[in-house]
Amino acid sequence: xxxxxxxxxxxxxxxxxxxxxxxxLATLSHAQRNDAxxxxxxxxxxxxxxxxxxxxxxxxxALRDVExxxxxxxxxxxxxxxxxxxxxxxxxxxxxxxxPDPLGRTLAATELDEGxxxxxxxxxxxxxxxIFESRPDVIPQVAALxxxxxxxxxxxxxxxxxxSNEVLASIWREALAPFTEIPPDLIxxxxxxxxxxxxxxxxxxxxLIIPRxxxxxxxxxxxxxxxxxxxxxxxxxxxxxxxEANIEKALAVAFDSxxxxxxxxxxxETLLVHEEIAPEFLPAMIEQFKSASVEMRGCARxxxxxxxxxxxxxxxxxxxxxxxxxxxxxxxxxxxDEAIEHIQRYGSGHTESIVTEDxxxxxxxxxxxxxxxxxxxxSTRFADGFRYGLGAELGISTSKLHxxxxxxxEGLTTYKYKLFGDGHTVSMYxxxxxxxxxxxxx
Amino acid sequence: xxxxxxxxxxxxxxxxxxxxxxxxLATLSHAQRNDAxxxxxxxxxxxxxxxxxxxxxxxxxALRDVExxxxxxxxxxxxxxxxxxxxxxxxxxxxxxxxPDPLGRTLAATELDEGxxxxxxxxxxxxxxxIFESRPDVIPQVAALxxxxxxxxxxxxxxxxxxSNEVLASIWREALAPFTEIPPDLIxxxxxxxxxxxxxxxxxxxxLIIPRxxxxxxxxxxxxxxxxxxxxxxxxxxxxxxxEANIEKALAVAFDSxxxxxxxxxxxETLLVHEEIAPEFLPAMIEQFKSASVEMRGCARxxxxxxxxxxxxxxxxxxxxxxxxxxxxxxxxxxxDEAIEHIQRYGSGHTESIVTEDxxxxxxxxxxxxxxxxxxxxSTRFADGFRYGLGAELGISTSKLHxxxxxxxEGLTTYKYKLFGDGHTVSMYxxxxxxxxxxxxx
Numbered sequence: 001x002x003x004x005x006x007x008x009x010x011x012x013x014x015x016x017x018x019x020x021x022x023x024x025l026a027t028l029s030h031a032q033r034n035d036a037x038x039x040x041x042x043x044x045x046x047x048x049x050x051x052x053x054x055x056x057x058x059x060x061x062a063l064r065d066v067e068x069x070x071x072x073x074x075x076x077x078x079x080x081x082x083x084x085x086x087x088x089x090x091x092x093x094x095x096x097x098x099x100p101d102p103l104g105r106t107l108a109a110t111e112l113d114e115g116x117x118x119x120x121x122x123x124x125x126x127x128x129x130x131i132f133e134s135r136p137d138v139i140p141q142v143a144a145l146x147x148x149x150x151x152x153x154x155x156x157x158x159x160x161x162x163x164s165n166e167v168l169a170s171i172w173r174e175a176l177a178p179f180t181e182i183p184p185d186l187i188x189x190x191x192x193x194x195x196x197x198x199x200x201x202x203x204x205x206x207x208l209i210i211p212r213x214x215x216x217x218x219x220x221x222x223x224x225x226x227x228x229x230x231x232x233x234x235x236x237x238x239x240x241x242x243x244e245a246n247i248e249k250a251l252a253v254a255f256d257s258x259x260x261x262x263x264x265x266x267x268x269e270t271l272l273v274h275e276e277i278a279p280e281f282l283p284a285m286i287e288q289f290k291s292a293s294v295e296m297r298g299c300a301r302x303x304x305x306x307x308x309x310x311x312x313x314x315x316x317x318x319x320x321x322x323x324x325x326x327x328x329x330x331x332x333x334x335x336x337d338e339a340i341e342h343i344q345r346y347g348s349g350h351t352e353s354i355v356t357e358d359x360x361x362x363x364x365x366x367x368x369x370x371x372x373x374x375x376x377x378x379s380t381r382f383a384d385g386f387r388y389g390l391g392a393e394l395g396i397s398t399s400k401l402h403x404x405x406x407x408x409x410e411g412l413t414t415y416k417y418k419l420f421g422d423g424h425t426v427s428m429y430x431x432x433x434x435x436x437x438x439x440x441x442x
Numbered sequence: 443x444x445x446x447x448x449x450x451x452x453x454x455x456x457x458x459x460x461x462x463x464x465x466x467l468a469t470l471s472h473a474q475r476n477d478a479x480x481x482x483x484x485x486x487x488x489x490x491x492x493x494x495x496x497x498x499x500x501x502x503x504a505l506r507d508v509e510x511x512x513x514x515x516x517x518x519x520x521x522x523x524x525x526x527x528x529x530x531x532x533x534x535x536x537x538x539x540x541x542p543d544p545l546g547r548t549l550a551a552t553e554l555d556e557g558x559x560x561x562x563x564x565x566x567x568x569x570x571x572x573i574f575e576s577r578p579d580v581i582p583q584v585a586a587l588x589x590x591x592x593x594x595x596x597x598x599x600x601x602x603x604x605x606s607n608e609v610l611a612s613i614w615r616e617a618l619a620p621f622t623e624i625p626p627d628l629i630x631x632x633x634x635x636x637x638x639x640x641x642x643x644x645x646x647x648x649x650l651i652i653p654r655x656x657x658x659x660x661x662x663x664x665x666x667x668x669x670x671x672x673x674x675x676x677x678x679x680x681x682x683x684x685x686e687a688n689i690e691k692a693l694a695v696a697f698d699s700x701x702x703x704x705x706x707x708x709x710x711e712t713l714l715v716h717e718e719i720a721p722e723f724l725p726a727m728i729e730q731f732k733s734a735s736v737e738m739r740g741c742a743r744x745x746x747x748x749x750x751x752x753x754x755x756x757x758x759x760x761x762x763x764x765x766x767x768x769x770x771x772x773x774x775x776x777x778x779d780e781a782i783e784h785i786q787r788y789g790s791g792h793t794e795s796i797v798t799e800d801x802x803x804x805x806x807x808x809x810x811x812x813x814x815x816x817x818x819x820x821s822t823r824f825a826d827g828f829r830y831g832l833g834a835e836l837g838i839s840t841s842k843l844h845x846x847x848x849x850x851x852e853g854l855t856t857y858k859y860k861l862f863g864d865g866h867t868v869s870m871y872x873x874x875x876x877x878x879x880x881x882x883x884x
Contacts, residue, residue, distance in 0.1 A: 023786060027809045110831050116820065118830060125842055126812060207842055223668060228843045249865030256867030344465060355865075366860055367469045370568060378558065378863035387868070388560060388859070389552050389880035400567055400649055400856040401670045402843040414842040417830070418808055421820035423691030423797075425698030426829070438831035 011198040014154060014188050015205035018127045021183035022152040026124050028181060030101040033147055036179050040147075041093040043175035044140060044168075048086040051171070054163035055081045055136065062160050071160065078134040079161055089140040092392070096144040099391040102409040103150050111439040116421045122413045124150030126207040129199050131156045131221065133213055136164035142210075143172050143187055145392055149412040154188045154206070156196050165189060200225035208412075210394060215322075230411060233398040234348035235265025236322045237380040240339040240365065242356035243274040247281055249377050250355040254285060256379035257353065259292045263324050265396060266351050266373075266383040270319060270329045272339040275301070278332050282306055294326045301332040319346045336361055340368050347371060349398045351383040372398060372405035453640040456596060456630050457647035460569045463625035464594040468566050470623060472543040475589055478621050482589075483535040485617035486582060486610075490528040493613070496605035497523045497578065504602050513602065520576040521603055531582040534834070538586040541833040544851040545592050553881040555871075557864045564855045566592030568649040571641050573598045573663065575655055578606035584652075585614050585629055587834055591854040596630040596648070598638050607631060642667035650854075652836060657764075672839055672853060676790035677707030678764045679822040682781040682807065684798035685716040689723055691819050692797040696727060698821035699795065701734045704768050707838060708793050708815075708825040711764055712771045714781040720747055720774050728753070736768045743774040761788045778803055782810050789813060791840045793825040814840060814847035 025033075044051070059080050065071035081089075108120040128151050132138045139155060146153040157165040169189040176182045190199070199206065203226045211221040211231045218231035239257050241250045257268035273282060278301075286306060289296055297314040298306070311330070318329040319342070333339045343352050353375035354365040366374040373383045383406060385393025390408030397403045403411035428434045467475075486493070501522050507513035523531075550562040570593050574580045581597060588595040599607040611631040618624045632641070641648065645668045653663040653673045660673035681699050683692045699710035715724060720743075728748060731738055739756040740748070753772070760771040761784070775781045785794050795817035796807040808816040815825045825848060827835025832850030839845045845853035870876045 023810065023812065026812065027806070112824075112829065112831065116824075123812070226665060228841075246865070252865050252867050256869050260868050260872070364469070366858075368465065370465065370468065370565070371858060373859045373861060375861045376863065377865055378861050379867045381868035382554075382558075382861055382863075382866070383859075387554065387871070387878065389554060389878065389882075399670075404856055405859050414846055416813060417815045417825075417847050419815060419817045419820050419824055421818065421824075423688070423694050423819055424824070425694050425821045426702050426823035427698050429829070430702070436829065436831065440831075 011190065011195050012202065012205070014190065015127065015199070015202050017185040018152040018154055018188055019205055021185035022124065022126045022150070024181075024183045025147070025150045025152060025186060028150065030103070032179070032181060033150070034097045036176050036182050037093055037097040037144055037147055039179070040140070040144070040172050040175045041090040041097070043171050044086055044090040044093065047167075047171050048083050051086050051164065051167050052081065052083055054167040055079075057163040058161050065160070075134050075160075079136070079164075081136060081164070085137065089137050092137075093140050093144040096148050096392055099148065099409060102148065102413050106442070107415055109441045111437055111441050112419075113424070113434055113437050116419070116424050117441070119418045119420075120415050121418055122410075123416050125412055125414050126151060127205060128153045128208050128210060128412065129156070129206045129227070130154070130210045131196055131212065133158040134161055136161050136168055138212065139165055139168040140172070141392070142394070145394060145409055145412060147186060149409050151412050152183075152186050152188070154190065154199065156190045156199065159191060162191055200227065203227050212395065228402065230397055230399070230403060230407060231395060234322055235267070235350040235396070235398075236270075236320070236346060236348040237266060237268050237351045237353075238270050238272055238339075238343050238347060239268045239353045239355065239380060240272040240333075240336070240343070241274060241277060241281055242336060242339075242354055242358060242361055243276045244358040244361065245274075245277055245281070245355040246357055246377075247277075247284070250277075250281055251285055251288060253353060253355050253377060253379050255288050255292070256381055258289070258294060258328050259326070260379070260381050262326050264381065265322075265324075266380050267324070268328065268353075268380050269321065269323055270331060270342075270346070272342060273302075273330065273332050274336065274339070275332050275334050278302075278305055282330070282332075286311070289328060292326065294328055297327065297329045299331040302330045305332065322348070336365065340365060343369055349400075350396070351375065351380045353378055353380050372396070453632065453637050454644065454647070456632065457569065457641070457644050459627040460594040460596055460630055461647055463627035464566065464568045464592070466623070466625045467589070467592045467594060467628060470592065472545070474621070474623060475592070476539045478618050478624050479535055479539040479586055479589055481621070482582070482586070482614050482617040483532040483539070485613050486528055486532040486535065489609075489613050490525050493528050493606065493609050494523065494525055496609040497521075499605045500603050507602070517576050517602075521578070521606075523578060523606070527579065531579050534579075535582050535586040538590050538834055541590065541851060544590065544855050548884065549857055551883045553879055553883050554861075555866070555876055555879050558866050559862050559883070561860045561862075562857050563860055564852075565858050567854055567856050569594045569596065569647060570650050570652060570854065571596045571598070571648045571669070572652045573638055573654065575600040576603055578603050578610055580654065581607055581610040582614070583834070584836070587836060587851060587854060589628060591851050593854050594625075594628050594630070596632065596641065598632045598641065601633060604633055642669065645669050654837065670844070672841070672845060672849060673837060676764050676840065677709070677792040677838070678712070678762070678788060678790040679708060679710050679793045679795075680712050680714055680781075680785050680789060681710050681795045681797065681822065682714040682775075682778070682785070683716060683719060683723055684778060684781075684796055684800060684803055685718045686800040686803065687716075687719055687723070687797040688799055688819075689719075689726070692719075692723055693727055693730060695795060695797050695819060695821050697730050697734070698823055700731070700736060700770050701768070702821070702823050705766050706823065707764075707766075708822050709766070710770065710795075710822050712761060712773060712784075712788070714784060715744075715772065715774050716778070716781070717743070717774050717776050720744075724748055724772070724774075731770060734768065736770055739769065739771045741773040744772045747774065764790070778807065782807060785811055785813075791842075792838070793817065793822040795820055795822050814838070
């Protein structure tokens with residue numbers, strides 16, 4: 001199975017072969033793509049022992065790094081997998097197969113004139129580069145999304161997961177080999193930093209880069225390359241408890257937003273409270289936070305109102321900090337406008353929630369705040385592709401162009417205009433022999 | 443009318459005021475935006491004498507530059523306007539007012555669970571920077587599109603149009619001044635290269651840059667700045683005359699694609715002809731091109747077949763050249779696949795057309811070619827926002843992300859997710875107390 005092997009090749013060659021594979025993929029039917037996905041899922045299950053053995057090699061080496069203080073325990077946990085983990089990978093691939101076809105959707109259709117009809121049709125982006133660390137489950141998950149959406153993908157994994165990644169990528173390529181219409185160069189794997197540096201220069205060959213890692217890493221990639229980048233930036237989310245809030249809902253929403261999973265980018269970092277509701281709301285809220293060991297940093301009014309010495313005075317830098325931890329900053333505001341202005345100044349455009357029974361106020365807040373998600377009486381933690389029903393998630397984008405918020409399959413597609421005519425020329429219209437109708441037909 | 447005047451300010455201040463203006467604009471109703479547009483259109487008509495007088499100042503100076511060989515005649519023509527030109531500007535603004543509202547459109551709606559509903563709603567991008575030369579009509583046209591779509595705009599015009607641009611921008615600001623809800627900093631104007639250099643660094647303040655000018659200029663902007671750029675790149679378009687083409691349609695489509703307006707980016711540069719139809723098609727085509735003074739550069743087979751000495755042998759560089767002139771390169775291909783491969787190699791992803799009566803072949807061509815527009819039996823010259831029925835055009839994008847092909851109002855919008863609940867928390871779902879429905883509701 002020569003086509004299933006990795007040939008040593010330079011990055012430009014890999015990218016060009018990926019481009020050729022993408023062109024071939026773009027012409028396949030949904031059934032062809034799904035059959036291949038299901039075969040890949042089965043291959044993962046069938047060859048789980050190989051995956052676990054390769055992962056053992058990586059984990060043993062990684063454990064030494066943990067003991068030497070060169071790798072965090074969290075990174076080690078993300079690297080380690082098991083037979084159960086492989087079964088989960090396969091299940092996710094089958095989930096992707098069950099999603100509707102993201103390609104060939106008619107996004108708009110217009111009869112320009114008799115016999116001249118324009119369709120705006122979804123189609124693949126082309127070649128996706130993804131740079132990630134540790135988690136080997138990224139390979140089957142992103143490979144599945146890419147194949148489903150007709151894109152070729154170039155993976156660059158971390159050296160700590162090299163054996164796991166190589167086995168996973170080989171299993172994919174070999175599982176797809178019997179499908180003669182599926183190009184093996186759909187899946188490509190690179191390992192070194194030098195490869196990434198070269199990849200980032202190939203703006204003509206790569207359509208989208210997805211860096212998965214720290215904010216600093218995502219920013220580095222965006223600033224280094226002129227290839228479009230899909231990566232979540234900062235998640236500095238707020239909950240604003242309005243004067244007209246229902247106290248019970250406010251407590252539930254703010255507690256969940258902070259405590260349910262504080263390391264997530266959609267967790268709340270700052271709680272804003274209207275001064276008229278603060279005396280009733282804040283003492284109960286603070287008790288709940290205390291019971292969950294949340295460290296609190298309050299504005300002067302918060303500290304004065306509650307008279308608590310265990311609330312640290314918040315500094316300017318607190319309003320700018322994504323704690324990603326069980327820490328919350330609290331600020332009392334005199335008006336809803338003050339809350340909105342605070343969010344406009346310090347928010348990262350990720351997810352912002354208002355708790356109020358005043359629908360007009362909620363509407364004003366949601367229109368005024370420019371963020372990927374604006375919520376009414378809901379925890380910020382709902383900002384997630386699975387919760388949104390997208391079926392799978394590539395990440396959460398705080399960029400405004402192309403894809404914003406949780407990004408699923410649609411983020412891997414673009415569109416093309418298909419125009420069907422019968423010998424139509426522009427000169428017919430410029431000379432006035434014919435006139436445009438421009439009738440929307442769905 | 444202090445608010446209507448331009449204050450000397452640094453670029454960062456201008457950008458921040460534009461950001462504040464954009465936030466205010468985002469909350470206005472469609473009727474408020476349209477009333478302001480119609481007032482601006484009327485102000486242009488009422489103050490046409492001022493505009494023409496300012497344009498006279500610019501034109502007189504420009505004429506000296508033309509005589510000194512420092513400005514092209516074409517650039518001078520684009521700079522010059524008249525009372526009729528101003529009336530046309532006003533008519534275009536009214537056209538924009540008559541378009542449907544691009545904001546607040548529901549792009550998707552999902553019931554996540556009882557009482558928990560997600561809407562994907564179109565909204566403004568924020569602050570747009572536009573860098574252009576000569577044509578003063580860019581100001582009313584783009585200002586109208588920006589106001590309609592709730593965006594603030596920072597113009598940087600050429601020094602050759604300084605008086606025209608200043609009067610036009612002032613008229614806009616003064617026309618909008620009585621509308622107290624419309625922020626005057628919606629419209630901003632800068633003049634110097636240093637201003638542009640600073641503008642390009644403000645990635646946090648500017649959401650989109652639209653450079654209008656040469657390909658080199660657009661490329662320079664894209665490579666200099668990390669702000670997303672909407673600008674058309676190269677337009678290297680092909681027409682492929684298939685074996686099964688109707689000769690009459692092929693002649694009409696190819697002639698129109700080359701001759702109707704050869705300077706346009708959507709004009710054909712290379713004509714690909716199937717070898718089986720070439721003997722019948724090419725002699726007639728060449729006669730038509732000759733009659734229109736089109737210079738022809740042919741592959742060896744074209745020259746051998748036609749035996750014409752007035753067809754220059756095409757070199758490799760011809761397949762890569764956007765002539766933007768009455769020049770065409772002609773290549774005979776043995777198969778449709780050879781035509782597809784030629785386009786994949788040399789095409790710029792702009793607009794590609796096949797002429798054939800074989801619908802299956804057309805379909806294969808249109809799926810295999812990755813371009814903003816893929817046409818069947820239609821001239822490439824149809825790639826245009828007005829012809830597509832978009833109402834207005836900001837440019838034609840050969841980028842695949844955000845906006846592709848002719849870009850209208852939609853290119854100035856993004857979306858936000860609005861989530862409405864009733865105190866919903868993620869912990870309810872993670873604990874299994876509730877389950878997601880994910881029911882699409884339109």
